[in-house]
Structures are given as structure tokens and as C-alpha cells.
Amino acid sequence: MRKKIVAGNWKMNLDYNEGLSLFSEVINMVKDEATGTQEVVVCSPFIHLHSLAQLAKGYNKISVGAQNAHQAESGAYTGEVSAKQVKSVGAGYVILGHSERRQYFGENNELLAKKTDTALKNGLKPIFCIGETLQEREANQHFDIIKSQLVEGVFHLDAEAFGTLVLAYEPVWAIGTGVTASAEQAQEIHAFIRKELAAKYGEQVADDTTILYGGSCNPKNAAELFAQPDIDGGLIGGASLKSRDFTDIVKAFN
Ligand code: 13P
Numbered sequence: 001m002r003k004k005i006v007a008g009n010w011k012m013n014l015d016y017n018e019g020l021s022l023f024s025e026v027i028n029m030v031k032d033e034a035t036g037t038q039e040v041v042v043c044s045p046f047i048h049l050h051s052l053a054q055l056a057k058g059y060n061k062i063s064v065g066a067q068n069a070h071q072a073e074s075g076a077y078t079g080e081v082s083a084k085q086v087k088s089v090g091a092g093y094v095i096l097g098h099s100e101r102r103q104y105f106g107e108n109n110e111l112l113a114k115k116t117d118t119a120l121k122n123g124l125k126p127i128f129c130i131g132e133t134l135q136e137r138e139a140n141q142h143f144d145i146i147k148s149q150l151v152e153g154v155f156h157l158d159a160e161a162f163g164t165l166v167l168a169y170e171p172v173w174a175i176g177t178g179v180t181a182s183a184e185q186a187q188e189i190h191a192f193i194r195k196e197l198a199a200k201y202g203e204q205v206a207d208d209t210t211i212l213y214g215g216s217c218n219p220k221n222a223a224e225l226f227a228q229p230d231i232d233g234g235l236i237g238g239a240s241l242k243s244r245d246f247t248d249i250v251k252a253f254n
Helices: 016-030 046-056 083-088 099-104 109-121 134-138 142-153 183-201 203-208 222-226 243-251
Strands: 005-009 039-043 062-066 093-096 125-130 166-169 211-214 233-236
Touching: 005 093, 005 166, 005 211, 005 243, 016 039, 016 046, 016 062, 016 243, 039 093, 046 062, 083 109, 093 109, 109 125, 109 142, 125 142, 134 142, 142 183, 166 183, 183 203, 183 211, 183 222, 222 233, 233 243
Parallel strands: 005 039, 005 233, 039 062, 062 093, 093 125, 125 166, 166 211, 211 233
Antiparallel strands: none
């Protein structure tokens, strides 16, 4: 059975103390809610990671993750943070390929394939993001874009390594815009992704892979999205910055 996950992506928000307060609230509110196979992950800026990992100790369904990690093992890369460093403070996950990294930092599929390898080598589970822009959807290229992001970003992995990944479908036009993909639109893409996984790695791997939806997910629309057969949870931006909203999204599985 694939894991149901709700992950928060704080992006570049919250100072150190604000982050700790929010996470403490979230732990208190979700610790009894994360039932079944569900896992709650909070992906914070690097500065919070160590402290959040300490707070999450003892809660086996609450984990923390980074939002990026460098492709090199270590070295003269001023300002960067390595996968090994992220792992060493107790993080379990790392978001890779977020559209904001692709758009503002020029991260392409080739680079992301390297980042994925380095993250996996260092024991981090990538939450690998894919998704089309509005222009690509309007030009009816969304299936091709999704497929090339998979093929070039992660299909070099063998089935065992691939089994560690979480995928996140985040249509760029739905991120931070208040425009959510409809449950049908999201399900259509998730089913397509799972079909591609089955063709590449077989039915079992496809069936076991957690595929999250991200993009203006909120307490009002989460239940309908999560009820879709191929949507296994969410990657939550804005709503993860409010403990009540984030917890309500976690509860949308119940
Ligand atoms: P919003 O939930 O703010 O639209 O952000 C989604 C996202 O980018 C999560 O990674």
C-alpha cells in the first residue's frame, strides 16, 4: 500500500522563532490525526531544519525535509547546502525540481537528475516535483511536458531507487494563484503519471508510488482532491503557514 502524505512547503517564509512556534503547534494538532498510512512532512528553510527535527523526534509519522540540496557531495560552492548536511541534522526528505527552482534558478531536468542521485545516495527521500505551465497546458503540451520531466529527471533510476521517491504534480498555473486544478484535471494527470510509471517500472512500483498534488490546495478543496484514486496527498504552500489550515488538510484524509 502506498503511503498517504501531506507535506508542507514553507518556501522562504518565517524567521527562526516563528518557524519553531508553527511547527510546535502543528505537532500538537496533528499528532493524533495522522492515522493509517499517513505521514506529515514539513519542508522548511535550512535554518529551521535541525530544531524541527529535534521537535519531531518521537513522532514517527511526522518528518521534516529541506526544499533543495546541491548536486555535489561537498566542496567550494559558497552559499550552497549539501544533501549530506541536510541528512545530518535529521531531515528525511528533500523537495527537488520545484517549479520555483526551475523558473528562478534555472534548474533543468539534467541537473535535477544529478540532485536526485546525490540526495538518494545520502539517504534522503526526494519529493520530486513536475508540472506544466499555463502556456504549455493551453498549447495542449501538458502530457508531453510531464513525461519529459519524468524521463529526463528520474527514469534513469533503477526500480529499487525509484521506489524511494515521492512524486508531486504541481501545475505551475495553480501555485500560489488561488486557482486549483479541478479534482478531475488533477486525477487525469496523476493517472497518466502512474501509467508512465507502470510502463517503465511495472505495475507494482507504479502502484506503490505516492503521488502528491500541489497548487492552491486548502482545507476546502483537499478532501475532494485526496478522494481521487491516484492522488495520495498534497504538497501545500500557503496553507502550510497556518497551523489550523494545515491540520485541516491533514484531516481531509479521515
Ligand atoms: P500554494 O499551496 O501556495 O499554491 O503552493 C503550492 C506549492 O508550490 C507547494 O510546493
